[in-house]
Amino acid sequence: MTRALTRKGEATRARIVAGAAAEIRERGVDEVRLEDVMAHTGTSKGQLFHYFPGGKEDLLLAVAQHEADQVLTDQEPMLSNLTSWPAWLAWRDRLVERYLAQGVKCPLNGLLGQTGRRAPGAQAIVTGLMWRWQAAITEGIRHMQSTGDIGPDVDPERASAALLAGIQGGVLLLLSTGKIDHLEAALDLTIDSLRASALVTREQEGRDNE
Amino acid sequence: MTRALTRKGEATRARIVAGAAAEIRERGVDEVRLEDVMAHTGTSKGQLFHYFPGGKEDLLLAVAQHEADQVLTDQEPMLSNLTSWPAWLAWRDRLVERYLAQGVKCPLNGLLGQTGRRAPGAQAIVTGLMWRWQAAITEGIRHMQSTGDIGPDVDPERASAALLAGIQGGVLLLLSTGKIDHLEAALDLTIDSLRASALVTREQEGRDNE
DNA sequence: GGAAAAATGGACCGGCAAGTCCAAAGCCCG
DNA sequence: CGGGCTTTGGACTTGCCGGTCCATTTTTCC
Numbered sequence: 001m002t003r004a005l006t007r008k009g010e011a012t013r014a015r016i017v018a019g020a021a022a023e024i025r026e027r028g029v030d031e032v033r034l035e036d037v038m039a040h041t042g043t044s045k046g047q048l049f050h051y052f053p054g055g056k057e058d059l060l061l062a063v064a065q066h067e068a069d070q071v072l073t074d075q076e077p078m079l080s081n082l083t084s085w086p087a088w089l090a091w092r093d094r095l096v097e098r099y100l101a102q103g104v105k106c107p108l109n110g111l112l113g114q115t116g117r118r119a120p121g122a123q124a125i126v127t128g129l130m131w132r133w134q135a136a137i138t139e140g141i142r143h144m145q146s147t148g149d150i151g152p153d154v155d156p157e158r159a160s161a162a163l164l165a166g167i168q169g170g171v172l173l174l175l176s177t178g179k180i181d182h183l184e185a186a187l188d189l190t191i192d193s194l195r196a197s198a199l200v201t202r203e204q205e206g207r208d209n210e
Numbered sequence: 211m212t213r214a215l216t217r218k219g220e221a222t223r224a225r226i227v228a229g230a231a232a233e234i235r236e237r238g239v240d241e242v243r244l245e246d247v248m249a250h251t252g253t254s255k256g257q258l259f260h261y262f263p264g265g266k267e268d269l270l271l272a273v274a275q276h277e278a279d280q281v282l283t284d285q286e287p288m289l290s291n292l293t294s295w296p297a298w299l300a301w302r303d304r305l306v307e308r309y310l311a312q313g314v315k316c317p318l319n320g321l322l323g324q325t326g327r328r329a330p331g332a333q334a335i336v337t338g339l340m341w342r343w344q345a346a347i348t349e350g351i352r353h354m355q356s357t358g359d360i361g362p363d364v365d366p367e368r369a370s371a372a373l374l375a376g377i378q379g380g381v382l383l384l385l386s387t388g389k390i391d392h393l394e395a396a397l398d399l400t401i402d403s404l405r406a407s408a409l410v411t412r413e414q415e416g417r418d419n420e
Numbered sequence: 421g422g423a424a425a426a427a428t429g430g431a432c433c434g435g436c437a438a439g440t441c442c443a444a445a446g447c448c449c450g
Numbered sequence: 451c452g453g454g455c456t457t458t459g460g461a462c463t464t465g466c467c468g469g470t471c472c473a474t475t476t477t478t479c480c
Binding site for chain 3: 004005006008009012043044045046047050051
């Protein structure tokens with residue numbers, strides 16, 4: 001049922017999504033007019049509604065999915081290999097670098113809370129993104145626990161929840177203040193505290209051996 | 211220059227701001243029509259433009275200021291008295307309680323990033339809010355340092371930046387997932403790590419005395 | 421090579437909501 | 451009490467923009 005797209009159609013559809021995404025990053029979700037997308041991608045209104053029968057909302061959904069996936073791929077291969085402290089730091093640096101470059105243009109920014117309530121699908125996409133993101137971090141913490149680099153008292157779910165919150169808040173503060181400091185502080189302090197969890201354990205072990 | 215408002219005018223203006231704020235909390239910024247505000251506050255279009263010559267944007271600005279102030283007053287008197295660990299916990303509880311109650315309706319949510327770029331004033335209001343918020347936390351940390359409840363190695367600016375990021379991210383994740391867990395985790399783990407900073411210092415002192 | 425399906429272009433419609441305007445009413449103060 | 455201000459009501463204008471529709475061209479596939 002799904003397919004009736006020729007190769008050309010596929011390409012056009014992809015061009016529209018990419019162009020719309022760029023436009024949204026530039027201007028913001030609710031500033032983008034279908035007309036802008038048409039101009040930016042060299043397409044006509046007929047095409048837009050051909051490929052996205054649900055109109056704007058439909059297109060927005062596709063863009064959101066596209067961008068959500070992008071967020072995670074941008075963190076690879078670091079995010080999936082949080083297996084040593086240098087790897088964690090590399091991941092941290094990638095995040096900072098990425099968001100510094102992105103600056104104030106957050107494509108998914110508009111999809112939260114009420115803004116996203118009108119499009120339940122968009123909400124779901126963001127939720128899914130957060131879920132996958134946190135799962136990857138949890139995985140990393142578990143691995144570090146297995147090697148003794150993170151103390152066994154740390155609750156991986158809770159710790160990853162806190163770390164993800166720090167990241168999201170850091171980005172949000174970057175958006176509103178233009179400063180990267182909050183993101184850096186949140187990452188560094190949270191990661192440091194994970195490292196400390198192992199040290200404390202080791203100290204205790206050391207003491208036990210005395 | 212500022213005043214040409216009679217008492218009645220003042221009251222009407224306040225009624226409009228309060229009503230618009232309520233409407234925005236309920237429906238979201240970009241879903242609210244001037245007409246809704248009129249209906250909700252029993253006013254006419256003439257009045258709206260009389261009190262807010264700049265139209266919708268002008269009104270939105272007033273509402274934003276109103277809500278930003280509210281965010282901080284809601285945390286008082288705890289926020290200004292972070293002078294003992296019980297006080298910190300009380301503040302933490304207040305935050306959780308407040309955002310749990312607010313749930314998914316964040317009035318300032320829409321003002322960030324691109325959405326707020328069209329209204330530079332709104333951006334400034336949010337930035338100001340964040341700045342004041344962080345300053346209060348910094349103050350609390352400094353005080354705890356002065357009593358030895360937080361280690362001297364902690365950088366108050368950096369720590370408060372991280373904590374604020376955790377809070378913002380926690381609220382954002384509450385908005386998108388409906389779960390309060392992230393906010394709680396961020397608050398608890400960050401505060402715990404502040405407590406730990408004092409313990410480490412004490413341990414070191416203890417060892418120095420050995 | 422030709423029919424069916426997909427892709428494209430763009431004119432047109434319709435509704436919605438912000439903002440304008442002015443006339444009428446009410447309030448303040450000498 | 452009366453003139454000039456503020457306040458109020460609401461009809462009207464206006465532009466915008468999403469969505470519809472159909473005619474034309476291109477592709478696909480037998």
